[in-house]
Amino acid sequence: MENNESVLVNVESLSKSFENVQAVDNLSFQIRKGEIYGLLGPNGAGKTTTIKLILGLLEADAGDITVLGLKPENDEVEIKNQIGYVSEEPLIYKSLTPKELFNFIASIRKLDGAKVTMKLAEYLEGLGAIEYYERLISTLSRGNKQKVQIIAAILHDPEILIMDEPLAGLDAKSVKVVKEIVDLHTKRGGSVLFSTHIMEVAEDICDRIGIINEGKLVAEGNFEELRQKANALGENVDLEDIFLKLTEQDESINEIVEKLRTTMI
């Protein structure tokens, strides 16, 4: 393991299965201070399960997780104080308005009222969320619920942001604002775990990527390193090809395309 101070999250030989599915299989990676680490993999690769294990929402079968020197099995509450979590499915209190939700978060986390008001004004304006500030969350569109969830996750200035497919359902302007939020967060020394199944999103946002397939880490590095791996496979192999190859999606795609051709033409 690297110098402890530069590693905010350490995941070592982590495994988790559900009945007959090995969702996470001997997975190891680290998230360093000030970086955006991308967990990139196809649907069902094990990204959400890994995140839930880090948050202490699931119990691992084997392996070790350390978050800021804390263990999820012993320090779940303290870890949650240090993490801002944007889940894949918005889990937020749907019978509240965004205003009520943010007030609730500020009160349970004992946040400074003046600071919260200032930050909220910026986030609400940046994400274009002021117009539905006092509408019930249950009545908002998926993208707008997602914006509320993102603001709720960053309101307490957590050290680590864990974002599970956070851009899903967001319009172009909000995607840009979220990218800016993530960027500013790391510039202040925070870290981000960013899960996505879209390679271009990982390329655009993440400093380092772990490509995950069937619960295993199949490649890791920054984009230059991954590109070099792609080049080593052949001249005309681009990053999309290596991602599809490593995650065993390439052959099935060719088959699907072939079948579609025969049924649609």
Ligand SMILES: Nc1ncnc2c1ncn2[C@@H]1O[C@H](COP(=O)(O)OP(=O)(O)OP(=O)(O)O)[C@@H](O)[C@H]1O
């Ligand atoms: N509670 C559960 N019970 C049974 N199987 C589960 C459960 N949660 C996850 N799985 C299985 O574990 C595997 C990994 O799922 P996971 O949700 O971690 O993948 P993912 O990479 O986040 O996928 P996606 O991109 O579709 O969100 C899948 O095969 C999934 O069906």
